[in-house]
Amino acid sequence: MSFFNKVLASIGIGGAKVDTKLEKPEYTAGDIMKGQVEVCGGSVEQQIDSIYLTVYTTFIRESDDKKYTDYASIKKHKLNEPFKIGANETKVIPFSMELPLDTPITYGNTRVWVATGLDIKNAADPEDKDYIEIRPDKMTAAVLKEVEQLGFRLRQVECEQAPKRIGSRFPFVQEFEFVPTSGPFRGKLDELEVMFLSQTKEKAELLIQVDRKAKGIGGFLAEAFEMDETFVRLTVTSQDVPKLNEKLKQIIAKYV
Structure with a gap:
């Protein structure tokens, strides 16, 4: 050697x-x-x-x-x-x-x-x-499927740097960006973003960003200052899956 x-x-x-x-x-x-x-x-x-x-x-x-x-x-x-x-x-x-x-x-x-x-x-x-x-695992796939069933189309998926306030365990969070193309939210929302903050096989904590469509001068001002966006945290369990479509519909409708 x-x-x-x-x-x-x-x-x-x-x-x-x-x-x-x-x-x-x-x-x-x-x-x-x-x-x-x-x-x-x-x-x-x-x-x-x-x-x-x-x-x-x-x-x-x-x-x-x-x-x-x-x-x-x-x-x-x-x-x-x-x-x-x-x-x-x-x-x-x-x-x-x-x-x-x-x-x-x-x-x-x-x-x-x-x-x-x-x-x-x-x-x-x-x-x-x-x-x-x-x-995606079963829970993630179920959530994404039900969002699409509400008339949304998946436009973009990207991992972005996570703000500290949302509590992600990684320095990033994966964002699923949807746009309404049919159903009850067409013409009412610009987009919907779904983020998975933490997951187990039986439970997922979500952060949903609801971006309302601008209406009138007040709406355009709100959009300019990003005041038209609402963040909603919710937990989805395996027991929620059979009624997940209605649960998501009710939550999103509150912020339209």
């Missing part, structure tokens, strides 16, 4: 590499994600302190009236205890990890990926990145 090879490995040349192979590329939020991590030794023996999987997503952050695409960690999972990998040796480590129920849905510009990293002392840490598609 030459000194020169050790130096090269310390800066990532000829060092260990990592490759994560997922069982499938698409998951529902809350699923168990399975796969295996393949670690391939480089030109010298190296100490692997840990292997970690981190689920990331993108979100829009505003600063000085400009928008930037940033990223945030949703979950980090450590796979192993320290071990050594010899030169040209290969180790395969199976894993399973539960995706959070509030993992963002990959719709529009939202991206979700799994980053695999090797923590190697005194060396560059190799990484691997695997993009995955995320579909």
Whole structure:
């Protein structure tokens, strides 16, 4: 084991590499994600302190009236205890990890990926990145479906920087933006935004933004100063699902 090879490995040349192979590329939020991590030794023996999987997503952050695409960690999972990998040796480590129920849905510009990293002392840490598609869980799907049943069309989905006052556990919140195209709210609302603040399998806390359509000079002034927007917090449980359409209709109608 030459000194020169050790130096090269310390800066990532000829060092260990990592490759994560997922069982499938698409998951529902809350699923168990399975796969295996393949670690391939480089030109010298190296100490692997840990292997970690981190689920990331993108979100829009505003600063000085400009928008930037940033990223945030949703979950980090450590796979192993320290071990050594010899030169040209290969180790395969199976894993399973539960995706959070509030993992963002990959719709529009939202991206979700799994980053695999090797923590190697005194060396560059190799990484691997695997993009995955995320579909909504049953509760989220039920809410979005019932909003559409009220005559709304989903126009845009985006993860945006979350104001501290709304209490999101992430630095972002995913917004589902709807516009009324038919039904009781057509011509009365400009748009409706639905945000999921926290979720379990049996319950979801929502924040709904109702944006009323401007009427007359007073309405236009209210719209100019964003006084036409109302925020409503509500909790939806699995028991609410059969009557969810009527519940949402009544809540939205209060602010039209």
